Amino acid sequence: MRIKLSFRFKLMVSYIILIMTPVIIIGTFSYRSSVDSAKTQSRSNIQGTLLQMRDNIMYKIMDVQRVSDQLYMDQQLTSYLGINEGGWNSYETLTKHLKPTFQNALDLSALHINIQAYVKNKTIPEYYFIQNNKENPLDLGKRYNIYQLDRIDGEPWYDPWKVSTVYGANQAMKWMQVAEDAQYGNISLLRNLNDYAKTDQIGFLRVSAKLSEIFDSIDFTKIGDQSTVYVYDEQNHPLFFSGNQDEALLQPTAGDKKSGYLNIEERLEGLNWRIVAYIPTQLLEANADSIRQITVLVCLISFLVLMAISVILSRMFSVRIYKIIASLNAFRGGEFRKRISYSGNDEFAQIAEAFNDMGKHIDELIREVYISNLKKKEAELTLLQEQINPHFLYNTLSSISRLARFGEIERLHRMVMGLAKFYRLSLNEGRTIISVDHEIQQIQTYIDIQKIKFADGLDVTTEIDPDVLSYSTVKMILQPFVENALQHAWNGDHIHIHLYAYKDKDHIVFMISDDGVGMSQETIERVLNREASGGYGIRNVDDRIKLQCGSAYGVDIQSVPGEGTTIRIEIPCFMDPDENAPAERTG
Structure with a gap:
C-alpha cells in the first residue's frame, strides 16, 4: 500500500534534508575523528602497558639465563666435571667444588628456581633432595640436584640435545615445559654443558622457574576490565594467561583475529614468544559514549530548530498549493465551475488564471462528450x-x-x-x-x-x-x-x-x-x-x-x-x- 505524502510534508522534508545534510556530515566526521583519536590513544596506552610487561618478563628471563650462563661458562666447573677419579676424590670434588658452585649460581637469581645438573662422568656421585611428588619442587625453596646423565637418556624431550653440531657438542639453549613442569605450572631452561677443549658434552643443565613468577607482571586489570592477556610459545600454545579464560580465544583464526576483540601483541626477543592482549571492542568504545551523546544532542537540537523553520516556510508555500488541490478535487467530483482567486502577479497567480480557463473549456467539452x-x-x-x-x-x-x-x-x-x-x-x-x-x-x-x-x-x-x-x-x-x-x-x-x-x-x-x-x-x-x-x-x-x-x-x-x-x-x-x-x- 502506497503512503500518500502531502506537498507541505515533502517541502518540509526537502528543507530539512538540504540543511541537515552538511550538519550530519560535519557531525559524523567530528564524531568519527574524536572516536578514532580516543581509540588510537587507548591502543597506544595498551601498547605501552604491554611493553612494560615485556620488559619485566625479559628481565626475569635474563635473570634465569644469567644463572645458566654462569654455570655454562665456568671453566673450573667444566674441569671438575671432567675428572674421572673415583672414591674419596670424587666425593671431595662434589662437596668442595661442585656444591658451592651450584649454590653460588642459585644465589645469583632473585627468583625461586631449581637447578638440575645431569653429569656424564659416572665417577661423580649423585646429590639430590627427596621430595613428595604431589608438591611443586619450587615451593620448597631454591635447590639444586646433581644426577647422572643416564637418568634422562630415554626422555623424548632430551633427544634434540644428543645430536652434535659441526662444531662439536650441541650448543642450543631453549625454554620448554618438560617432565612435571606443565603439571606444576613451571618452565625450564635447557642446555648442554660442553667441554670446549675436547668439543664434547660433559653434562646437561636444566634450570626451572615458576611461570607465575616469570609472568607476574601479566595482569589484565592493567589493560581493562573484561580483557584477557595470553602468553604464547613458539608453537602458539598458551603458556600463561590473565583474565577470563575464553575458549573462543584459543581457537585458531586467520591472522589471530577474534570476533568482538581488538588484539595487540608484543614479541619477546630471542624466544619467539608473544604477549597478546585481547580487548573487547565495547571496552574501547566506552570512551566514545560521551562523544556520541554530545553529537546526538547537537544534531537533535539542530534538527528541532531547522524543523520549525521548515514548517514555517513550507506552510507559506503549501497554502496556495492546497487551494489548487481543492479546486482539482472539485473537478474530480464533477464540479467544473470551481475557480481559483489569487492576488498578485507571481507564478501562482498565473497558474490560477490558466486553471480557471482550463476548467471552463473542460466543462464545455465534457458536456459535449457525455451527451x-x-x-x-x-x-x-x-x-x-x-x-x-x-x-x-x-x-x-x-x-x-x-x-x-x-x-x-x-x-x-x-x-x-x-x-x-x-x-x-x-x-x-x-x-x-x-x-x-x-x-x-x-x-x-x-x-x-x-x-x-x-x-x-x-x-x-x-x-x-x-x-x-x-x-x-x-x-x-x-x-x-x-x-x-x-x-x-x-x-x-x-x-x-x-x-x-x-x-x-x-x-x-x-x-x-x-x-x-x-x-x-x-x-x-x-x-x-x-x-x-x-x-x-x-x-x-x-x-x-x-x-x-x-x-x-x-x-x-x-x-x-x-x-x-x-x-x-x-x-x-x-x-x-x-x-x-x-x-x-x-x-
Missing part, C-alpha cells in the same frame, strides 16, 4: 437487443407453422396469443432498461409459449425473491439461456429448468439451471470466446450487461457433462428513472 457517449451507448444496446428478437421470432413462427400443419388449432391459438403478449412486453416503448418484474414476466411468457410446444416434456420451477422486483435490469437477459437449454440440453424426452432471482448484498443474481446433457469446459470456453463461432445469444447477453453495468458484471457458466448446466447472471442493484415501479402484470 455523445450516451447516444452511442443507447445505439449499441439497441443493436444488440435487435439481434435477439429476430432469432426468437423465427423459432416461434416455425413452431406455429408446424401446429397449423398438424391442425392443432387450440395450441396454435394459445401460442399466437403468447407471442403477442411476449412482444407487447419486449417492445416496452423501445427502452433497453426495464424493471426486474417486467423481465420476469417476459421470461414467464416465453416459458408458457415453450410449454405449448413441448407439453409434458418441459418442467419449469421458479423461485423469485420479491425484493428484487423493484430494481432495474438490462432487457432480455434470461430468454436466450432458456432458449439455449431447450435447443441443446435435452437428455432424453424430458428436461427440468429451474429459474432463481435473489439479492446478494448490492447485487442481483439470476440463475438458470437444467438437468440436461451439460457441457465440457472446452465448450464453455468456446461459447464465451468472442473470436469463436456459435454462442452468439450467450455472448450477446454478456456484452449488453458489461456495456451497461461494467466489466465486473456479466455471465458465468458452470456445467458437468451428463448432469446439467447452471448459468449465473450478476448485475448491480440500480433503478432506472423511467422504470421506477414494477410493470403491471397482464394475461
Whole structure:
C-alpha cells in the first residue's frame, strides 16, 4: 500500500534534508575523528602497558639465563666435571667444588628456581633432595640436584640435545615445559654443558622457574576490565594467561583475529614468544559514549530548530498549493465551475488564471462528450437487443407453422396469443432498461409459449425473491439461456429448468439451471470466446450487461457433462428513472 505524502510534508522534508545534510556530515566526521583519536590513544596506552610487561618478563628471563650462563661458562666447573677419579676424590670434588658452585649460581637469581645438573662422568656421585611428588619442587625453596646423565637418556624431550653440531657438542639453549613442569605450572631452561677443549658434552643443565613468577607482571586489570592477556610459545600454545579464560580465544583464526576483540601483541626477543592482549571492542568504545551523546544532542537540537523553520516556510508555500488541490478535487467530483482567486502577479497567480480557463473549456467539452457517449451507448444496446428478437421470432413462427400443419388449432391459438403478449412486453416503448418484474414476466411468457410446444416434456420451477422486483435490469437477459437449454440440453424426452432471482448484498443474481446433457469446459470456453463461432445469444447477453453495468458484471457458466448446466447472471442493484415501479402484470 502506497503512503500518500502531502506537498507541505515533502517541502518540509526537502528543507530539512538540504540543511541537515552538511550538519550530519560535519557531525559524523567530528564524531568519527574524536572516536578514532580516543581509540588510537587507548591502543597506544595498551601498547605501552604491554611493553612494560615485556620488559619485566625479559628481565626475569635474563635473570634465569644469567644463572645458566654462569654455570655454562665456568671453566673450573667444566674441569671438575671432567675428572674421572673415583672414591674419596670424587666425593671431595662434589662437596668442595661442585656444591658451592651450584649454590653460588642459585644465589645469583632473585627468583625461586631449581637447578638440575645431569653429569656424564659416572665417577661423580649423585646429590639430590627427596621430595613428595604431589608438591611443586619450587615451593620448597631454591635447590639444586646433581644426577647422572643416564637418568634422562630415554626422555623424548632430551633427544634434540644428543645430536652434535659441526662444531662439536650441541650448543642450543631453549625454554620448554618438560617432565612435571606443565603439571606444576613451571618452565625450564635447557642446555648442554660442553667441554670446549675436547668439543664434547660433559653434562646437561636444566634450570626451572615458576611461570607465575616469570609472568607476574601479566595482569589484565592493567589493560581493562573484561580483557584477557595470553602468553604464547613458539608453537602458539598458551603458556600463561590473565583474565577470563575464553575458549573462543584459543581457537585458531586467520591472522589471530577474534570476533568482538581488538588484539595487540608484543614479541619477546630471542624466544619467539608473544604477549597478546585481547580487548573487547565495547571496552574501547566506552570512551566514545560521551562523544556520541554530545553529537546526538547537537544534531537533535539542530534538527528541532531547522524543523520549525521548515514548517514555517513550507506552510507559506503549501497554502496556495492546497487551494489548487481543492479546486482539482472539485473537478474530480464533477464540479467544473470551481475557480481559483489569487492576488498578485507571481507564478501562482498565473497558474490560477490558466486553471480557471482550463476548467471552463473542460466543462464545455465534457458536456459535449457525455451527451455523445450516451447516444452511442443507447445505439449499441439497441443493436444488440435487435439481434435477439429476430432469432426468437423465427423459432416461434416455425413452431406455429408446424401446429397449423398438424391442425392443432387450440395450441396454435394459445401460442399466437403468447407471442403477442411476449412482444407487447419486449417492445416496452423501445427502452433497453426495464424493471426486474417486467423481465420476469417476459421470461414467464416465453416459458408458457415453450410449454405449448413441448407439453409434458418441459418442467419449469421458479423461485423469485420479491425484493428484487423493484430494481432495474438490462432487457432480455434470461430468454436466450432458456432458449439455449431447450435447443441443446435435452437428455432424453424430458428436461427440468429451474429459474432463481435473489439479492446478494448490492447485487442481483439470476440463475438458470437444467438437468440436461451439460457441457465440457472446452465448450464453455468456446461459447464465451468472442473470436469463436456459435454462442452468439450467450455472448450477446454478456456484452449488453458489461456495456451497461461494467466489466465486473456479466455471465458465468458452470456445467458437468451428463448432469446439467447452471448459468449465473450478476448485475448491480440500480433503478432506472423511467422504470421506477414494477410493470403491471397482464394475461
